[in-house]
Amino acid sequence: MSDHSADVIALERRIEYLSVQVERLIDLQNPFPGPMTVFRKAALLTALTFEQEVLARKLLGAVQVVRNGEKVDIGQGLLPFPAETVSMFNEYAIEGTIDSVQTKNLLKTFVPGGDAAAQNLIEAWETAQAAIRRSDHEAG
Structure with missing residues (x-):
């Protein structure tokens, strides 16, 4: 039964x-389509679940914050990162910046598909961010 x-x-x-x-x-x-559509398509084509897509967006946003010289705690939030991701992120963030190789390593802690999938997500994120900046510039 x-x-x-x-x-x-x-x-x-x-x-x-x-x-x-x-x-x-x-x-x-x-x-x-909104500016994040390109990222959402990449996430779907990478076979990410919705939760993985949300975590990838959250992680890439946090990496951007660190690159801007600010501190961020990725251990907070309704959708938690794997402990390995949080630990690795905190280790990288201590250095004050997170490079593209480190970003790939962070993504691979919860995104299937290895380097290629992580690289596709990073490129889609950068494209989306460029579109957002262009839109903000045109509006302002």
Whole structure:
């Protein structure tokens, strides 16, 4: 009996995962894409779950904050990073900057696909940030 309920629970989780993926795909087809659409597409093509996408955005934002000379605590928030990510981030942040190799290493603690996937996310993030800066410059 418990095997049956475990199968039902696993099936419900799979359905929820697929439902979220479909919602993400539909959102990316918006005729008026936002600046983060390129990053969201890269995350989806890298086969990230929604949670992994959110963590990647949060991490890359935190790296940017450190590069700007500010301090940030990635141990806070509703969606926690793996302990390995937090430990590695804190170690890198002590140096005052986080380079691209270190950023890849941080992403690989929770993103599947190795260097290639991490590099694709970094490039998509940089493209999105450039679009945001352009938009801010045009508005200001």
